[in-house]
Amino acid sequence: MTGTVVVYPGTFDPLTQGHEDIVRRAAALFGHVVVAVAASRRDALFPLAERVAIAAEVLQPLANVEVVGFDTLLADFVRARGAKIVVRGVRTVADFEYEAQLATMNRKLYPDLETVFLTPSEKYSSVSATIVREIARHGGEVGQFVPAAVVAHLQRKF
């Protein structure tokens, strides 16, 4: 493992094709990408361990990507990893506004921390994990929105 380490945090409940697209872009730009799955306080559809397992399964082909769960403050997690860069995908104006606010607060907690925003391919610009969960709950086809491995996990769940 050489080169710059970046952290791509999220709930990934579950990992979508849009998340995967951002991971691939980050992995092409930076030396090592830590996909950091947040424990999250809200009722998640999948428990943390399963969200980590799903992401690891999907992203396994990418040599410079690792997947870990975390349940601390993001700024502390990034510092503990010796990293300084957080990557976030932004699709909408609402995403951007919230993310920019978070990035500023994180900079105050850890002044060396820089948040780098990427946009997914337009193909994935409307894919939302929240809507994917709704579709799966109603028995709809989610194969266009999530990686194949995730379809299986969703089917077992419902």
Added chain:
Amino acid sequence: MTGTVVVYPGTFDPLTQGHEDIVRRAAALFGHVVVAVAASRRDALFPLAERVAIAAEVLQPLANVEVVGFDTLLADFVRARGAKIVVRGVRTVADFEYEAQLATMNRKLYPDLETVFLTPSEKYSSVSATIVREIARHGGEVGQFVPAAVVAHLQRKF
């Protein structure tokens, strides 16, 4: 019943004057309007059957409007009705952004489905069912925001 069938989905918890305005506009533009009341997973103020009954009572004067409840995927409901057009009212930038995202995902689930956005009269551009529920909960006057029949339902509730 002749002409194009369109589906106007929503939670309608409860139906506001803004919703009624959109139904009237849709009924003037298209042959038949199906007001589709979503079961919704969130804790609704009114149960589905009552939301359907309220909407039916209010919209009864409109000859080409019918009200039904549904608890499936919207795309599946629209297809099952033999329809291809969904109507949505948009008031704010936040509404629009979320609705556009949903419309794109629905198009992937059912490629023939088109979502048509209408704007309510400016008189209703700030009316929100969420705020109406808050006002009613505190015993405020909601007669300017919801049809008369809905005022009675809200009074019985609180």
Added chain:
Amino acid sequence: MTGTVVVYPGTFDPLTQGHEDIVRRAAALFGHVVVAVAASRRDALFPLAERVAIAAEVLQPLANVEVVGFDTLLADFVRARGAKIVVRGVRTVADFEYEAQLATMNRKLYPDLETVFLTPSEKYSSVSATIVREIARHGGEVGQFVPAAVVAHLQRKF
């Protein structure tokens, strides 16, 4: 020509694949689509007659679409055509906010007028005629953004 007449106004300087997508959607929803090319006061790249000719050439395969230029108030044009529906494509939050404002003012000028908003396919959600002109001006490839006939017009221009 039977069925509902709708007007799709714009500057179309030049017609993009995104505009074409909206025309196709409108033509599938309504009986007759009048693509109304606005004279526009700003310095257009193509004169009105050429913008009309380009749009007519591209849209010629669509049987229920006609292309005309106009230099009056949109509300007056729509009324003169005996129409009541304006179609507009919206891609961004900024588009939507301006278009909703315009729709409200047009409703005051002509109370029967309804503006119906459609979203283009996500493939075209970032295509902007302004950016297309910039690319063409610098000799860039615009074939991914405009119909083939428009590429030729742009090449003759620069």
Added chain:
Amino acid sequence: MTGTVVVYPGTFDPLTQGHEDIVRRAAALFGHVVVAVAASRRDALFPLAERVAIAAEVLQPLANVEVVGFDTLLADFVRARGAKIVVRGVRTVADFEYEAQLATMNRKLYPDLETVFLTPSEKYSSVSATIVREIARHGGEVGQFVPAAVVAHLQRKF
């Protein structure tokens, strides 16, 4: 107490440096500022009495500011105080859109009521009580975001 009375409502769960900044600005513009702490139906981190106590402790040095809790409709509270002006701080586009909607509905409930929007110093433009609670929950340093007295309350809580 002389001069115009204004009401600055909020949940203040807890009071942040951004809220304090808005109170100071309101207190410089108007004769008397009532900081009105809303009971709120959502699960608050601090109970109403503690939120009132915290705000009162922090704002005690400001002679023309008082802090009270309320559990009625805001429009009714403002009228009962004999006031006509509500002050709200806005940081983001999303804040503004929601606040403008609320202001319009409040005007209908109480036509004399005017909502006046202020922007905080840019130093506080990203401070959010929601994110502060998240940071405190994870044991992070919140001293840059909330007044010193609030840090102590948060530490006792977690």
Added chain:
Amino acid sequence: MTGTVVVYPGTFDPLTQGHEDIVRRAAALFGHVVVAVAASRRDALFPLAERVAIAAEVLQPLANVEVVGFDTLLADFVRARGAKIVVRGVRTVADFEYEAQLATMNRKLYPDLETVFLTPSEKYSSVSATIVREIARHGGEVGQFVPAAVVAHLQRKF
């Protein structure tokens, strides 16, 4: 003239019913309102002197309102008037974002300066001077958007 002086700046090219609504609200909240008509570098439809004259004619019934033209930096104008408060009307998210940016820069130029944002009545929430000029230019009816005195000025112009 007693009480707080506020400055309401703008181009007012021409004064609309929306502007008039904001002036009335400001005049109800504050002791004295200076409507400050900016010279503006862009090609205005009406020269500065005429914009001042139109605004003065329309606002003449309001005892605590005065109209003046200015061609200096707004922060300098406000300071020279001995005022500390600028009033701005905001209708849209785009308005708000630009105005908030300007307010922050003005605070840096003149730290005592506070910008207070008001929202117009929803009746005027879509009225834009830019669109009014377009309508007047095409001979459309502007009587629903501008005060009667302004209609006459627009008719003489076109």
Added chain:
Amino acid sequence: MTGTVVVYPGTFDPLTQGHEDIVRRAAALFGHVVVAVAASRRDALFPLAERVAIAAEVLQPLANVEVVGFDTLLADFVRARGAKIVVRGVRTVADFEYEAQLATMNRKLYPDLETVFLTPSEKYSSVSATIVREIARHGGEVGQFVPAAVVAHLQRKF
């Protein structure tokens, strides 16, 4: 010069403290930063050569930053430099929406091109070159918004 080359394009008319902040952040993240000053078709305050000279003067202390002018398509410029990453600063929702659109179109012109968005320090989040030019034109103090060297250039200009 080793490490990843990134291009930070803009008009820089003139370079502000906000631009300088983004350059410093980019220079800390990447091996080499090319500040690419666009010729721009709009009437710029400073001619291209002077904008390049100003930026070069201000950024001279940064060892891994170079400043060049360009008058081609951005995607072509980036490719010609052998680079794949464009850096853009975003302050507002409107900025973000336009930049995301541009990033998508640039990706179609040059599929390897990735646009990376950074946010400036909140101190600079309201600094706009357009407003700086307005202030300077009216003889206002711009020293809080632009680097010292730029103040001198602006003074000579007005």
